[in-house]
Amino acid sequence: MSGPNGEPSVPVGQQEEEEAADEEYVALNLMLDQINSCLDNLEEKNDVLNAKLRELLESNRQNRNFSHYEGWHLILLIKRHK
Known part of the structure; x- marks a missing residue:
């Protein structure tokens, strides 16, 4: 059977x-x-958090390297003044 517009009922x-x-x-x-x-x-x-953590890691790495260098520099200065 069909509806009013010819569509199936x-x-x-x-x-x-x-x-x-x-x-x-x-x-x-x-x-x-x-x-x-x-x-x-x-x-x-x-x-965003991942980028911030990578920046923090890089900053810490640079600080650690600088501290290591600074420590050796101080040791050399002390040895020279003895």
């Missing part, structure tokens, strides 16, 4: 189920979009 209960399923898909898509947005935000924060 769909029983009322089945049509309501399809509409409910469509609404669920829309809601799921919105939730997935929100989750994706949150994950993008976390990834961006992670990248």
